[in-house]
Amino acid sequence: MQLRTILVFSVIFLSNLLTVFAQTDTVRITLKAISGLQYDQVRLSVPPAAWVELTLINTDEMPHNWIMTQPGAREDVVDMSLELAKQGSTDYVPESDKVLQAIPLILPEEKYTISFRAPTSEGIYPYVCTYPGHGAVMYGAIYVTNNQLPPLTTDENVPPNRRNDENVAEEKPPKHPYPDILPAMYRTFMPNCGPAGIAVGLLGDISYCWDAGQCRLRYVWKGGFIDLEQHWSGKGKELAEIVGLVFYRDSTEFPFRIGEGQEIPTVEFLGYEMKNRYPTFKYRLNDVEVTERIVPTFETPGIKRMLTFSGLNESLRFVKGQHNMLYYSNQGEWEDEKTLRLSPEEAQEFTITITENMSGI
Amino acid sequence: MKKHSLVIVVIIWIVAGCTLQPIEREAGMIDDQRIDNFYSVEDVPLPEGLTAEIGGMDFMPDGRMIVCFHRGEVMTYDPREKTWELFAEGLHDPLGILALNNWEVLVMQRPELTRLVDNDNDGEAEEYLVATDDFGISGNYHEFAYGPAYNGKDLYIALNCASKNAGIWDEVRGETNMLGEVAGMYSAVEYRGWVMKLREDGVLEPVASGFRSPDGIGFDLEGNLFVTDNQGDWLGTSTLYHVEEENFYGQISSLVWREGWNGDPEEMPVSTLDSMRTKAAVLFPHNIMSNSPTQPLVIPENSDFGPFAGQLLVGEMDFPRIVRVMLEKVNGKFQGACTSFIDSAGLSIGNHRMVFGPDGSLWVGKSAYVWVGDRGIQRIRYNGGIPMDVLRMNVIPEGFKLTFTRPVDRKMAEKPDNYRFSRYYYAYHQKYGSPRMDEQPVAVKQVQISEDGKEVLLTLAEMIPGYVYDLQIGQLSSMEGVNLKNRRLFYTLNELPTNQTALSSR
Numbered sequence: 001m002q003l004r005t006i007l008v009f010s011v012i013f014l015s016n017l018l019t020v021f022a023q024t025d026t027v028r029i030t031l032k033a034i035s036g037l038q039y040d041q042v043r044l045s046v047p048p049a050a051w052v053e054l055t056l057i058n059t060d061e062m063p064h065n066w067i068m069t070q071p072g073a074r075e076d077v078v079d080m081s082l083e084l085a086k087q088g089s090t091d092y093v094p095e096s097d098k099v100l101q102a103i104p105l106i107l108p109e110e111k112y113t114i115s116f117r118a119p120t121s122e123g124i125y126p127y128v129c130t131y132p133g134h135g136a137v138m139y140g141a142i143y144v145t146n147n148q149l150p151p152l153t154t155d156e157n158v159p160p161n162r163r164n165d166e167n168v169a170e171e172k173p174p175k176h177p178y179p180d181i182l183p184a185m186y187r188t189f190m191p192n193c194g195p196a197g198i199a200v201g202l203l204g205d206i207s208y209c210w211d212a213g214q215c216r217l218r219y220v221w222k223g224g225f226i227d228l229e230q231h232w233s234g235k236g237k238e239l240a241e242i243v244g245l246v247f248y249r250d251s252t253e254f255p256f257r258i259g260e261g262q263e264i265p266t267v268e269f270l271g272y273e274m275k276n277r278y279p280t281f282k283y284r285l286n287d288v289e290v291t292e293r294i295v296p297t298f299e300t301p302g303i304k305r306m307l308t309f310s311g312l313n314e315s316l317r318f319v320k321g322q323h324n325m326l327y328y329s330n331q332g333e334w335e336d337e338k339t340l341r342l343s344p345e346e347a348q349e350f351t352i353t354i355t356e357n358m359s360g361i
Numbered sequence: 362m363k364k365h366s367l368v369i370v371v372i373i374w375i376v377a378g379c380t381l382q383p384i385e386r387e388a389g390m391i392d393d394q395r396i397d398n399f400y401s402v403e404d405v406p407l408p409e410g411l412t413a414e415i416g417g418m419d420f421m422p423d424g425r426m427i428v429c430f431h432r433g434e435v436m437t438y439d440p441r442e443k444t445w446e447l448f449a450e451g452l453h454d455p456l457g458i459l460a461l462n463n464w465e466v467l468v469m470q471r472p473e474l475t476r477l478v479d480n481d482n483d484g485e486a487e488e489y490l491v492a493t494d495d496f497g498i499s500g501n502y503h504e505f506a507y508g509p510a511y512n513g514k515d516l517y518i519a520l521n522c523a524s525k526n527a528g529i530w531d532e533v534r535g536e537t538n539m540l541g542e543v544a545g546m547y548s549a550v551e552y553r554g555w556v557m558k559l560r561e562d563g564v565l566e567p568v569a570s571g572f573r574s575p576d577g578i579g580f581d582l583e584g585n586l587f588v589t590d591n592q593g594d595w596l597g598t599s600t601l602y603h604v605e606e607e608n609f610y611g612q613i614s615s616l617v618w619r620e621g622w623n624g625d626p627e628e629m630p631v632s633t634l635d636s637m638r639t640k641a642a643v644l645f646p647h648n649i650m651s652n653s654p655t656q657p658l659v660i661p662e663n664s665d666f667g668p669f670a671g672q673l674l675v676g677e678m679d680f681p682r683i684v685r686v687m688l689e690k691v692n693g694k695f696q697g698a699c700t701s702f703i704d705s706a707g708l709s710i711g712n713h714r715m716v717f718g719p720d721g722s723l724w725v726g727k728s729a730y731v732w733v734g735d736r737g738i739q740r741i742r743y744n745g746g747i748p749m750d751v752l753r754m755n756v757i758p759e760g761f762k763l764t765f766t767r768p769v770d771r772k773m774a775e776k777p778d779n780y781r782f783s784r785y786y787y788a789y790h791q792k793y794g795s796p797r798m799d800e801q802p803v804a805v806k807q808v809q810i811s812e813d814g815k816e817v818l819l820t821l822a823e824m825i826p827g828y829v830y831d832l833q834i835g836q837l838s839s840m841e842g843v844n845l846k847n848r849r850l851f852y853t854l855n856e857l858p859t860n861q862t863a864l865s866s867r
Contacts, residue, residue, distance in 0.1 A: 028733065173410070173412075174409070174410035175410070175432065176410055176411070176432060176434060176450070177407075177408035177409060177410040177411040177434070177436075177445070177447075178410070178447055178450075184451070185450075185451045186433060186451045186453070187433070187451060187452055187453035187470060187471070187472060188453050189453075189500065189502075193532070194500075194530070194532040194533070194534055195471075195472065195498040195499065195500035195530055195532070195533060195534055196472035196473070196494070196498060196534055212472060212473075212494075213472070213498075213532075213534040228432075232412070232431065232432055233731070234502075234730075234731055235502050235503070235730050235731055235732075236454060236471075236502040236730075237502035237526075237527055269473075269491055269494060270490065270491055271475070271476075271488065271489050271490035271491045272488075272489050273487055273488050273489070274486075274487050274488075274489070275487070279489075
C-alpha cells in the first residue's frame with residue numbers, strides 16, 4: 001500500500017516533468033465504451049510519432065478495457081487474453097510484444113487516461129476490448145497516418161455492423177437538460193442582424209429575429225426555429241442557422257419616428273421580461289419607454305406586435321417594413337400607404353399585426 | 362522506504378523518459394489515486410442533457426451554487442440535496458456570474474452584463490435586465506466578455522480582443538476604429554482589450570488597456586485587482602497582471618481607445634511600447650507551468666483549506682492543474698512566484714472557473730470550446746494536515762528566501778545542488794509567443810537554514826531583473842519525512858529589493 005502511494009506520487013511527479021516535453025501538439029482522444037459491445041468510434045487517426053492522450057470512458061453497464069496491438073495482431077491478442085482468463089486471471093492484458101498500449105479493465109462510469117507516443121511507422125494498429133467474449137466484436141483501429149482514411153464501407157478493420165454507419169456517436173444528443181420546447185429564446189449571433197441578436201421561436205413554427213443593439217424587429221420566418229449546433233460546437237464563429245423561410249424583413253432605416261421629423265430616435269435596450277416563455281422587450285426611444293411583446297398569428301403566417309409607449313408627448317409614426325404584407329393596427333390612422341400615425345394616447349397600448357398576403361402581391 | 366522510492370523514481374524516469382512508455386496521468390474514479398492525502402477531488406453529479414462547459418460559478422447566500430453554461434443555461438445546485446434547477450436560459454456564451462443575493466445574479470454574456478431577477482422566488486428568473494452594454498461588439502467570434510469581479514463597490518469586466526481568423530461584421534455595435542486592426546488579435550470596436558469598471562451610478566468607464574484574451578479577473582483580500590492573459594502576440598508567455606487605472610499591459614491594439622490617442626500603434630517602435638507597458642506580476646512559463654491560465658481566485662482568510670490562505674489560485678486549461686501564486690510587493694510593485702497547487706490526483710484539464718463553497722471546499726468548473734479542455738464540475742476538499750510545500754518565495758538582494766510549511770530535513774535542505782536554478786526571459790514582440798530567451802543555469806552559492814527549519818535562504822551567483830527564475834528542487838522532505846509536494850517554482854524577477862533581508866529569528 002505504502003509502496004503504491006509512493007509509486008503514484010512518483011508518477012504524478014514525473015508526469016509533471018514530462019509535460020514539459022510532451023505537451024506540444026498532443027492529440028487528445030476521448031473514446032467511449034458504449035452499450036452493445038462497441039466503442040463509440042471505430043476508427044481513430046493520428047499522425048506518426050504524435051503524442052496521444054487517450055481517455056477511455058466506460059458508459060456501458062459492463063467492464064471494458066482497451067488494448068492497442070501490432071498491425072494484424074488483434075485476433076492473436078484476443079486469443080492470448082482468453083488463455084489468461086482460462087488460467088483464472090482477471091487481468092486480460094497479455095504480456096506480449098504484440099500489445100503496444102493498454103488501458104486496464106475499467107468499471108461502468110469509470111474513465112482512464114493514458115499518454116503515449118504513436119508508432120513512428122505508418123500503419124493500421126487495431127484496438128480491442130479483451131474482456132472475455134468482447135474481443136470478437138468490440139474493436140476498431142488507429143490509423144497512424146497523415147493521409148485520409150479509406151472508405152468506411154469496405155474497411156475490414158472495423159466490425160461489419162459499423163461499416164455503414166458513422167451514426168452511433170452522432171445520435172442527436174439533447175440540447176439542454178430540459179425539454180426542447182417552444183416558445184424559446186436565445187441571445188445569439190443571427191444572420192442579417194447586428195451582433196447583439198435575439199432569436200425567438202413561437203408556437204406555430206413562426207420565429208423572429210430581434211436586434212438588441214438597434215432595438216427593433218429584423219425579420220420573421222416560418223417553418224421552424226434555429227439550429228445552433230454549429231455555433232455551439234465551435235468557438236462561436238458560425239452563426240445560428242435559420243430553419244425555415246424568411247417571409248418578412250423590416251427594410252426601413254428604423255420603423256418608428258417620434259414627432260414630425262425624420263430623425264431616427266436614439267435607442268437604449270433595457271432588457272426583457274419572460275412570461276410563459278414569451279419575452280417582453282423593454283427599450284427606450286429617445287426618452288420614451290417602450291415595451292414590445294410578439295405573439296404569432298395562427299390563421300395565416302404572421303405576428304402580432306403588442307406595443308406600449310409611455311411618456312410620449314408627440315405623435316408616433318410607424319413605417320411599414322415590407323410592402324407585400326398585410327398590416328393591421330387596432331389604433332391610429334394610416335396616413336398614407338406605408339405610415340401609421342398614433343396620438344400619444346393611442347400609442348400607450350396598441351397592436352400591429354403583420355401577416356403574409358396569401359392572395360399574392 | 363526512502364531508498365525504495367528513489368529507486369522507483371529512477372526506474373520510472375528511465376522507462377518513461379527513454380522508451381516513452383505510457384504515463385498514467387489520470388485514473389478516473391479509482392479512489393485511492395484521486396487523493397493526494399491533503400486534498401481529494403471528486404466529480405459533481407450533473408443533470409442529463411447538460412453540456413457542462415462552465416462559464417461562471419458562484420454561491421448564493423442560501424448555499425445554492427449558481428452556474429452558467431456555454432449554451433446559455435443558468436442553473437442552481439443545492440449541494441445538500443444534490444439537485445439542479447434551471448434559473449435562466451437563452452444567454453449568449455455567458456463567461457462570468459456573480460450572485461447578488463438569493464434572487465438576483467449578474468451574468469456576463471457576449472453582448473452585455475445582465476441582471477437576472479427572480480421576483481417571485483420560484484427559483485427561476487423572470488427579468489433579464491441590462492446592467493451595461495456600453496461596449497462594442499463587432500460580431501468577431503473571439504470578442505468574449507469576462508467578469509464581473511466585485512470589490513464591494515464597483516464591478517470590473519474584461520473584454521477580449523477580436524481574432525485575426527475572422528473579420529468584423531458589416532453591422533457592429535459601438536464605435537469602430539480600424540487603426541485597432543493590428544496584426545494578431547485586434548481591437549476594432551471600442552474598448553476591446555480593456556478592463557472596464559461599472560460604477561455604482563451605472564456608468565461604464567475604461568480602466569486599463571493592453572489585454573489580449575483576459576479570461577480571468579478577480580481581487581485579492583486587500584482589494585487589488587488581478588487579471589490573467591494568454592500567451593500570444595505581444596505575450597511571450599501567459600501572465601498575471603496587477604491591474605491599476607490607466608496602465609497599459611502590452612497588447613497594442615487597444616491603445617487606439619485611449620483618450621486623446623491618435624496614430625497607429627503598429628508604427629510605434631517596440632522599445633517605446635515596451636517602456637509604456639506595465640509588466641506582468643507573474644509570468645507562467647509556457648509548456649511548463651501553464652498554457653492557458655483562467656480565473657484568479659483568492660483563498661479566503663480563515664478558510665479551512667490548508668496553509669495557503671490569502672494566496673491566489675489560478676485555473677489552467679491544458680494541464681490537470683491548478684496553479685498557486687505567491688505575491689509580494691518589491692519597490693512598491695507586485696511580483697512573485699507560481700507553482701502547482703494541485704496536479705492530476707483526479708483533477709482533469711479544462712479548469713476554467715472556481716469558487717469556494719460555504720463549507721470551504723473548492724468547486725472547479727471545466728470548459729473546452731474547441732480548444733484543449735474538459736467538461737463537468739469537480740470539487741476539491743481539504744482533508745486536513747499540512748502538506749510539505751513552499752509557502753512563500755521571497756526575493757532578497759542576493760537570492761531568494763523559501764519559507765516552507767513544515768521544518769525541512771536539514772540534511773537534504775542544506776545541499777546547494779539540491780536547488781537547481783535557471784533563468785530566462787520572454788521576448789516582448791508581435792510574434793505569437795516567445796521561446797525562453799538567454800536561458801542559463803544559475804549556481805546556488807550558499808544555503809542557510811533558519812533555526813526553526815522553515816526558512817531556507819538561497820544565495821545565487823547572479824540576480825538579474827527582467828528574468829524568470831526557474832527553480833527545481835530535488836529530493837526534499839520535512840523533518841518528519843513528509844515529501845515536498847511541488848518542486849518546481851518560477852519567480853518573476855521584475856524588481857530587486859534594495860534593503861537587506863535576513864532570516865527571521867523565529
